[in-house]
Amino acid sequence: MSEQLSREELAAFREMAASFAKKTIAPMLAHESPDGNLEMLPAILHQGQEAGLLASPRPEAAGRETGIWGSQTLTHGPAVSAMLLEELAVVCGGVAMCFHAQGMGTLPLLRAENPPSAPENVAAAFSEAFGIPGLFTLREPLQAAPAAVETVAREAGDGFELSGEKTFVYSAGRPEAYLVFARSAANGDWTCFLVPADAKGLQARNAGARAGLRAAGLEHLRFDRVKLDRSLLLRFQVPNREAVLEQLRLNLIGLSAIAAGIARGALASARQYAGERYQGGDLIIAHPAMQTLLAESDARIAACQAGVSRACQAEGHAEVRFREAVRAKLIIMPAAAGAVTDCLQIFGGYGYMEDYRMEKRLRDVSVLKSAGGAPRELRAILAQMIQEG
Amino acid sequence: MLPTHMKQASQNLSLIGRRLVAEREGDLWQEETETLPWPLARQRRLYKNFADQFIRPRALEVDKHLAEFDPWPLWHEAARRGFQTEFLPWPFGTAKLLNLASMPSPLFATALKAEEFCAACGGMALMLLAHDLGMAPLLLSGTWTGFNWLRRIYSRIRAGENIAAAFAITEPGAGSDVEETEGAARARILSRAKKAPGGYLLNGRKCFISDGGIASYITFFAALENEGVESWTCFLVESPMKGFSRGRREKKMGQKAGDATELILEDVLVPEDHRIGPERSGWALNRNTLNYSRPAVGAIAVGIARGALERCLEFCRATRLGNKRLADYQDVQIELAEMTIQLTAARALVWHCGRYRLPFQGVSAAAKCFAGDTAFAICHKAMELMGDHGYLHGHGVEKAMRDSRLNQIYEGTNQINRLALIEDAWETDFARP
Known part of the structure; x- marks a missing residue:
């Protein structure tokens, strides 16, 4: 069971996020364009880092613990991050999505027993082809699933070789690395890798124009026999x-x-x-x-x-x-x-x-x-x- | 084919029994078209062919790169086919007498046109259709002046000039007010007409005017000096006229190719022969125009929803999930069926308006509300069925969702329209002892 924060602590967190949203995010929307001045986004994210709201895998970063889906999630559960996201989204859903996506990419690194050295901006890649077939394969034998996870990791030499595609990968913009969920070619089990964005064989493609949440990055990824060092395979305490x-x-x-x-x-x-x-x-x-x-x-x-x-x-x-x-x-x-x-x-x-x-x-x-x-x-x-x- | 399929099983019926079974070969659109009197069925096909050829291929590009869109080439293509001059028959316009005689409502063809154009693109369709709305008061005024202007404007359109019309009632401080009886009675109407030598001096602002950015003729409603909305009078304002200018073009969520522009009148002298109908007839003329136009607005919604359903269906047929197409999954089929049912019901209500020789407030409002709400729901369902792909611009369904939302707002919000229905049938139905 997770440790509970006091009512005062929760109120302080909420106030901090609400204040950040009002003072830092709202000015972006004062600009006359459908989604505000998105050029201000890097500065907003930077201020989010300094305020400890943006999760980070870096040991010295404030957001490593207090950020949205930072390590506080492991001790206090998801309520605080959910509350912070809600506060940010009151002003802008797109910016809230950036913070959420960064947290999703960061948390598994904080949860891992063997966290590899990771860059600042990490995005998590779940989906494949149509929606989230990964959900189905969580519950069905791989072959019987309506849509199997096709991204496969094979042992190759000292490391692994990753092949497949991931779709609709949200990020806080220009990820430096991706957290990729794939299945093991050896036993069909889930695996999780940290894949540098500049890895040879990895192609990232912008998903194109879309209805909303435009502040957040959205990409499709293609892995063409991407070679990965063994240290990039994450191990967790739980299966x-x-x-x-x-x-x-x-x-x-x-x-x-x-x-x-x-x-x-x-x-x-x-x-x-x-x-x-x-x-x-x-x-x-x-x-x-x-x-x-x-x-x-x-x-x-x-x-x-x-x-x-x-x-x-x-x-x-x-x-x-x-x-x-x-x-x-x-x-x-x-x-x-x-x-x-x-x-x-x-x-x-x-x-x-x-x-x-x-x-x-x-x-x-x-x-x-x-x-x-x-x-x-x-x-x-x-x-x-x-x-x- | 399974032996339990109707087509197979019906072979076991007697000769007469077989004759009583509907043999359906065409798709649903064709089947519905066949229910129309043949002149209108033919007209529906003409509208569809035009929309498929000239509107649909450009829908996404225009929505995305609006600044590069020049409406006039499309306008002239439509005008060349007679689609922009349909309120009068030959020799003045292009209305087909057989169409007019086929249904009790003379404007039924407008509803058909609205659906077909909007199934291709709500925005470009609005640009073409708002012109009819601008012209409607000239026709519905029932005056020689109105007819004469209609005739003159149509002759310029047929000559290939860049001529469009717009209908201007909404004001910055009075949106829904000008579409509702009680609100109007207490509204702050600021557009004013003051008698002046040779005509009237008009002052005021109108906002959200569809085609306001391109219209050369505007049916402009203003109150007489020192009087309320009950004194509203309709004037035909020409662009350019001294004192007439355009304000901001609104940045809309959808239906983008059809502009919504602010119109500003500062001491515009409008000659006497530009007054459409008697003084103080404008309020009734406005309300009656809405009675005629709201079924068409319902048809716009039906068209946008149909476009979303067609694109969603295309995706469901093309996308494989596991070992079968998305369209082959039973739960997807149920959603598609539900969307089709809703769409058919909305169209039925719009077409129902065509059964009345003179559309009235209650039935028009009902069609506008139901079709608008239904279209928005259908577009959302289509987006959801397509998963993450639903919100990508390239599939065109998120655009339909954005386009459809306006149908719950313009020509009176759907709340105002519901109250309009109550008002219309209050004494006859709702408040009857």
Whole structure:
């Protein structure tokens, strides 16, 4: 069981993230472009490092412990990181995704028994081809899975040779290394490698234009017999499969927390707008039709937060905890997206324009619905778990 | 084919029994088209062919590189086929009398056009369709002045000039107000018309005006001096006119190729013959224009959703998951079926409006609301079915999602439209003792 932080400590963390989001991230969005001035992103990430919010594998970095998905996750569980992500996402889902992706790449390095020397910016690569087939292979024999993990590591000489493809790899922009989950050619077991971005045979391709979360990097990777030193293979205290399950669980929790944060940001903006603008001679907020939208949004956001909290608190076997996270994302995403679109509606025509950033929130949350596990995939996993009791 | 399939099993029926079984060879679009009177079925095919040839291939490129989009070549292609002058028959316009006679509603063809164009691209379609909205008050005013302007504008379009129209009601401080009775009564309408020698002096601002950036003719609604919205009067403002200027072009989430532009009038002198209808007839003219246009807006939503479904289906057929196509999975099929059902229901409601010779507020609002909400839900479902690929621009489905969201907002938010339905049927249905 993880150690619990005191209420005061949690409040201090939350305040720090909220303040960072307001002072450091919000100015990026003052720029007149759909996703703000993305050229400010490196400076924001740098300040995030200094503030200890951005996870880092470097021993001397503040974020190694206190960062989002930093080593505090190993002692206190995922609740703190989820809370921090939610706070950042209140202002910008895309920047929150950067912090989340960096944490996802960092945490396995902190968890490993033999952490190799790693650069600052690491991204985790789970998905292959269509969505997250890795989820299926966690539960089915490799050959029977609807989509097997094709990225394979073979022993070659003193090290390994990695071949295959990974898709939809999120990062904090320009990763220097990737954390790659592959299967062993020898026994089909999961393996995890740290792969330098400049490794020979590794091709990274930008995923191209997309609806939202544009602050975060998004790439597809191709490994063409990439030679890796044995020291780059990570070993964990728990079986590799459990380590992967835990990683996927945290990914789902993080994405859900970001969605909850985006919805909270949308509600705060809608509340403010509705209290300032008039329709039919009355403040918008005085109209029952608008009150209904605000109330629905408020209730949905509370449900999102409860779902994240429940997933964070899950205990027991790795599969049981993973199941909670799958349930959470499945329920939270439509609730968060519903809240965002209802809040956008309060703005009328202005909600559809870039000015109030409501359309950005809708784009961001729409991406989150499918990122890291679309509803169909999550339902399939849950159904399988239900079948097995 | 399994022996339990209907096509196979029906061979065991009697001769007459076999005759009573529907033999379906075409796809769903073809089957639905066949239900239309033949002139309209033909017209639907013409719209589709045009959209497939001129709109669909450029949809993603225009959405991504909007600054490079020149609307006029597409406009003229549509105009050459008669699609931009369909409110009047020959010799003034290109409306086909058989089309007009085929359905009770004279504007049914507009709904067909909206769906076909929007299935290809909501933005470019809006650019073409907003012109009809701008012209509608001229027709619906029922005046010689209105007819005469319609005729003159159509003749310039047919001559190949860069001529478009726009409908201007929304104001910076009064969005939904101008689409609703109670709100309007208390709204702060700032566009004003003051009687002046030779005509009227117009002052005011309109915002979010579709095609405002390209229109040469704007049906502009303004209140008379010292009076409220009940005094609204419609004027035909020409660009350029002294004192007329354009403000900012809005940066929209979707339907980007159709501009939404602010229009600014500062002491614009509009001659008497530019007044469309009597003084104080503008409010009724505005509301009736919306009654006619909202089913078309519903059709826009249906078209955008259909485009999303078609692209999603294409992906589900092309993508293999394990040893079979995504489309072969039962859970995917259920989602696809649900989307098809919703789409069919939305189209049915839009087409239902065509059964009324004169569309009225309640039925128009119902079609606009239902189709708008349904389209947004379908687009989201399509995105989700495609997993991470759903949010990539290259597949076109996330664009459809962005495009569809506007349908819950323009021509009155869907909340306003629901209240419009209640208002319309209050005394006849809802408040009846």
